[in-house]
Amino acid sequence: MSWLDRERTIAPPEFNRWLIPPAALAVHLCIGQVYASSVYKTALVEYFDASLTQIGVIFSIAIVMLGLSAATMGTWVDTNGPRKAMFVAALFWSGGFLIGSLGIFSHQLWLVYLGYGFIGGIGLGVGYISPVSTLIKWFPDRPGLATGMAIMGFGGGALIASPISTVLLARYDPNSAAAGWVASGDAVGKLFLTLAVIYLAYMMFGAFTIKVPAAGWKPSGYDPAKAKAKTLVTNNHVSASNAIKTKQFWLVWIALFCNVTAGIGILEQAAPMIQDFFRHSDGTSLVTAIVASGFVGLLSIANMGGRFVWSATSDITGRKNIYMVYLGVGTVLYVLLALIGSSTTALYVILAFIIISFYGGGFSAAPAYLRDLFGTFQVGAIHGRLLTAWSAAGIAGPLIVNAFLDAQGTPGELTAQAYQPALLTMVGLLVVGFIANLLVRPVGPTFHEPDPPRSAAREIIREA
The missing domain is CATH 1.20.1250.20 (MFS general substrate transporter like domains)
Structure with missing residues (x-):
């Protein structure tokens, strides 16, 4: 796994630093899906015959794990570099969807807690902080602009995930044309599988295009x-x-x-x-x-x-x-x-x-x-x-x-x-x-x- 090491990500001379924000956005746009979880919330309530609070716990676990994993793994992220961190985040985030889908198909709500909430939440935390220190090092002259470009993606992830999820749920559910339609559990399970594949591919793109500046590098004209x-x-x-x-x-x-x-x-x-x-x-x-x-x-x-x-x-x-x-x-x-x-x-x-x-x-x-x-x-x-x-x-x-x-x-x-x-x-x-x-x-x-x-x-x- 040495190809994930920080040393393999050092940028060559004259590397264009503006290629780094898209790599960071690739991760943040994916994990920002957490803000779109309300799209299938009602469907899960009906499928599991649960309360809104019980289904809302999924989101709460994910956010708590975001903070805890970011706090406990922050030093590891800094030490091992952004590529390895983004790679790990992709595995956890996509893995959370896979285990969550298994919980839906098997009608086991605790597996959704474990998958999307706990495991996916770890991917959220690691993915959220993984590009931050790298962007700051590439943009010492404009650190606010740099981090804003990446973290903007987290806020905007729901704008992409929400309509895509709605379209996919309708496509996966044969009863989507019915009046007062609520997506079936099977449709939500298939949605989770689809998102797992899409997010894994896109986050891996970010992981393998991220670069860190060489020692002593600074932008032209920066004092x-x-x-x-x-x-x-x-x-x-x-x-x-x-x-x-x-x-x-x-x-x-x-x-x-x-x-x-x-x-x-x-x-x-x-x-x-x-x-x-x-x-x-x-x-x-x-x-x-x-x-x-x-x-x-x-x-x-x-x-x-x-x-x-x-x-x-x-x-x-x-x-x-x-x-x-x-x-x-x-x-x-x-x-x-x-x-x-x-x-x-x-x-x-x-x-x-x-x-x-x-x-x-x-x-x-x-x-x-x-x-x-x-x-x-x-x-x-x-x-x-x-x-x-x-x-x-x-x-x-x-x-x-x-x-x-x-x-x-x-x-x-x-x-x-x-x-x-x-x-x-x-x-x-x-x-x-x-x-x-x-x-x-x-x-x-x-x-x-x-x-x-x-x-x-x-x-x-x-x-x-």
């Missing part, structure tokens, strides 16, 4: 001294083990957790929320189910676009400043959404669109923020540890919103007022995140590695 002059940006190095000992890491963790929790608060309830906000006194809603579905697609565009636009903007404003926008402006937007969001649908859509763009931007700016604070050495491993904030938010966000809504009334009969306690709770979280981000300062020399770090020195010798 590290100018980058160092920016606030918080360092040319020193901090290891992953030392990074988690710093207050800066935990302050960024809190800021990301608060931003993500608030975003999930809207995403998790997107379709019913817009219907409830514009529900008449007779119980009917101005917003139809079809329009609500279109709104969900619009939020996917906001999620994807925010990951690129705001992250690229952070190269100009600085990462700390862009997080102040996410959390500070986000606080104001949440207050407006809670108090006057139900006045017009246009206002509601605009507020939700911007909030979700901040949600996506928080993810894509995070790796560059870590690079600024801790340097490029083991930034992938540090990023992996930071993603535990996502796992925690994936549990906290839905719990907060659903707990408040359960206390307010019956689903399908709720109004805009029922959402106010949950939304104002998110306002409090965003204020906490804003204060945490405000307290971020440069990392002290106590945590810096020797220059260059010993492991980096061995890497340079090996590459030479």
Whole structure:
């Protein structure tokens, strides 16, 4: 398996660095399918005769494993290089679909938990962080733009997976023309098998086209001294083990957790929320189910676009400043959404669109923020540890919103007022995140590695 080693991926002289983002996108567009799992959620509920909560556990396991695997395998990813990491991610992600399909065909829900949730979730975590540190090394002059290009794919993966899955489910189910059609379990099983093959092929393309820069490489015209002059940006190095000992890491963790929790608060309830906000006194809603579905697609565009636009903007404003926008402006937007969001649908859509763009931007700016604070050495491993904030938010966000809504009334009969306690709770979280981000300062020399770090020195010798 030596052909997967990092040494085999070193780029030749004059290699075009713009060939790297497509390789990263190949992975992120595939694993972004996790946001399209609602396409077959109802089908699995009927097939397994289970509750929405029982089927929703599949998604929750996948997101938790994303954070845990990214945290525990981050150092391994940095040490072994992106090709081996992306190769492993492809095997786990596709393998998760294969085992999940076996669970569907055999009518064993626990196998779907194990396959798509647990094993596929490991592929999610490794695949998510595998291209990050490589992109940052190729684009030291524009790290926000670089990571935004890749992580944008994760937000946009659902835009591709959702219509493709819908078409395939209809093709695999002979009863798809029936009124009120819900896909059969057999159709979902065949969909899982098809996605396993497609994603394996496309992720392998990414794995075998990824390259790492040679030791000492830097883009033409790039002056590290100018980058160092920016606030918080360092040319020193901090290891992953030392990074988690710093207050800066935990302050960024809190800021990301608060931003993500608030975003999930809207995403998790997107379709019913817009219907409830514009529900008449007779119980009917101005917003139809079809329009609500279109709104969900619009939020996917906001999620994807925010990951690129705001992250690229952070190269100009600085990462700390862009997080102040996410959390500070986000606080104001949440207050407006809670108090006057139900006045017009246009206002509601605009507020939700911007909030979700901040949600996506928080993810894509995070790796560059870590690079600024801790340097490029083991930034992938540090990023992996930071993603535990996502796992925690994936549990906290839905719990907060659903707990408040359960206390307010019956689903399908709720109004805009029922959402106010949950939304104002998110306002409090965003204020906490804003204060945490405000307290971020440069990392002290106590945590810096020797220059260059010993492991980096061995890497340079090996590459030479």
